[in-house]
Amino acid sequence: MEKKEFLLLLREYVKGKVSKYELIDGDPSVYDVKENSSNKGLSEIKLNLGTEFILKSLNLFDEDVWFYKVINHPYSDYDIFDSSSIREDFREGYDIWNYFDSENEELLVKIAKYGFNMNFDIDDTDSRKKLAGFLENTFEKEIGSLLDDFTHQKNIAAREHSKETINKELNDVFSDSIFEFNGNDVLSTTVGELIFLYYENDKLYDPVKKLIKNYLSKENYNLGNWYENSWDFDSEEYFDRDSFNRAVNWQLEKIYDAIMDDEDDQKIKSYIQLINNLSKKYDFGVYYELPKSKHNYAFSISSVDRDTLKIVVYLNRNKDGVIKKLMLSEENFYHLLYQPELFNFDELYNF
Numbered sequence: 001m002e003k004k005e006f007l008l009l010l011r012e013y014v015k016g017k018v019s020k021y022e023l024i025d026g027d028p029s030v031y032d033v034k035e036n037s038s039n040k041g042l043s044e045i046k047l048n049l050g051t052e053f054i055l056k057s058l059n060l061f062d063e064d065v066w067f068y069k070v071i072n073h074p075y076s077d078y079d080i081f082d083s084s085s086i087r088e089d090f091r092e093g094y095d096i097w098n099y100f101d102s103e104n105e106e107l108l109v110k111i112a113k114y115g116f117n118m119n120f121d122i123d124d125t126d127s128r129k130k131l132a133g134f135l136e137n138t139f140e141k142e143i144g145s146l147l148d149d150f151t152h153q154k155n156i157a158a159r160e161h162s163k164e165t166i167n168k169e170l171n172d173v174f175s176d177s178i179f180e181f182n183g184n185d186v187l188s189t190t191v192g193e194l195i196f197l198y199y200e201n202d203k204l205y206d207p208v209k210k211l212i213k214n215y216l217s218k219e220n221y222n223l224g225n226w227y228e229n230s231w232d233f234d235s236e237e238y239f240d241r242d243s244f245n246r247a248v249n250w251q252l253e254k255i256y257d258a259i260m261d262d263e264d265d266q267k268i269k270s271y272i273q274l275i276n277n278l279s280k281k282y283d284f285g286v287y288y289e290l291p292k293s294k295h296n297y298a299f300s301i302s303s304v305d306r307d308t309l310k311i312v313v314y315l316n317r318n319k320d321g322v323i324k325k326l327m328l329s330e331e332n333f334y335h336l337l338y339q340p341e342l343f344n345f346d347e348l349y350n351f
Contacts, residue, residue, distance in 0.1 A: 005205055007198045010191055014040045023191075029208040031186060041192030047208060051185050057216040058173065060224045067227040071163050072183060079151070080158040080230045086151045090143075091136065093128030096150050101245045107252040111135075115259040115272055135255070137284050138275045140303055142251040149247040157238035158230070165233065166226055173221050179212075187212065271306050274330060278304070278311070287316055293340045 009026040012018045020033040020043070031048035055065045070078045089095040100108065105122050108131065112120035116134045121127040135143050167183060174181045178193040189197075198204055203211050258268050278301055282288060287298040302312040302325075310327040313336070317323075328336060335342050 006208060007195065007204050010195050010198075013043075014191060014195070016040065027208045033191075041190065041195070043191045044188055045191050045194060047187045047189075047212070048185055049187055049209060049212065051183075053209070053213075054181065054185075054187060054216070057213045058170075058221055058223055059217055061227075063227040064224045067162075067230065068166055071159055071166065076159060078159065079155045080162070080233060081151060081154050083148065083151045086154070087147055090147055091129065091132050093125040093132065096147070097122065097128050099150070099239070099241060099244060100248060101241065104245055104248050104252055107249070107256055111252065111256055111259060115255070116276065133279060134272075134275065137279060137303070138272055139255050139258075142255050146248055146251045149244060153240055153244045154234070156240070157235045158233045160238045161235035162226065162230065162233035169223055173223065177216075267309075268306075271304065271309060274304055274309060274311075277330075287314075290337060290340055292338050297340075299336065 006027045009018060009023055013020070013023045020035055023033055023045070024030045029047045029049055031046040033046070034044040036042040036044075051069060052065055055068060056062075060068075070076055086096065090097075100122070108122065109120050112118040112131050112134075115138070116131070118131065118134070119127075120131050170181060170183075178189050178197065179187045180189070181187055194208075197211060197215060198206075201211065201214060203214065206214075259272075261268070278284075282301055284301050284303065287300045290297045290299055296317070298316045300314045300316070302314055304311050305327070308327070310329060311333045313326045313328055313333065315324045315326055315336075326336075
């Protein structure tokens with residue numbers, strides 16, 4: 001039997017000449033029909049068009065379509081903020097410092113005083129930067145955990161904020177149209193509205209998908225740039241401060257206990273003193289030329305092992321970029337700098 005044009009099927013359905021099942025079979029986009037027994041024109045027709053098709057019909061860029069789908073996925077773990085930027089802000093005295101509660105601020109003051117002989121002012125950026133350097137170099141594991149938790153909480157907040165903002169923008173668009181968007185593949189309208197749309201657009205023979213694409217794409221909705229401006233979804237409102245500060249308190253208490261523990265007092269003091277001595281002259285992670293070497297070598301301090309008090313040093317042979325890791329006592333570290341002849345560099349590099 002010859003397939004009827006869908007507009008004709010819609011009209012015959014309103015007149016009771018075809019069933020809802022014939023209407024569903026009349027176009028591949030029709031997903032379901034919820035009948036209004038008293039007025040067939042008010043029956044709800046659901047169109048499974050696919051989320052990507054619907055959003056692209058609104059003239060959104062591919063990256064925004066992708067971002068919408070990622071953010072609205074029920075198990076989304078997409079990270080808007082990366083750990084490296086969070087760590088850099090910590091070092092520069094920004095962002096994370098504004099999320100500590102009063103209890104943790106007091107702990108930071110005590111840690112600075114008893115651990116680093118420092119008068120710490122939470123409101124002073126330079127003071128934050130100085131303490132950040134001490135903490136990161138001295139208690140790398142605890143600070144790493146603290147920063148990881150902040151990154152996690154910050155991304156949860158940004159995902160929630162972006163989801164609510166984007167979905168509201170889309171709801172506003174569809175509230176001014178004849179369609180409802182369920183957020184996941186389906187547009188809904190009434191049979192009567194769909195008939196009117198065919199006549200209004202003078203597209204009497206188009207399949208439903210083409211009709212709707214023409215209808216949606218003709219407007220300028222001022223939507224999008226969500227992916228490009230995703231950092232704008234940073235949100236203190238959605239950030240779980242209580243959960244974050246509980247995690248912070250756990251890590252700061254461990255740091256404070258390590259500093260104040262009588263049994264480990266001398267060891268931790270020696271460790272902190274070594275960190276302080278090194279930090280006065282060198283930035284950790286930065287390469288410096290070996291001052292007394294006749295060869296072209298550079299060194300970088302990575303960290304200090306808290307248990308052995310060995311300095312973790314990376315030696316870079318500049319001529320070919322080959323790097324060797326060394327574990328040196330403080331005495332041998334200064335030998336490397338000022339008496340490099342005590343070291344057999346050829347043996348280090350397997351010559």
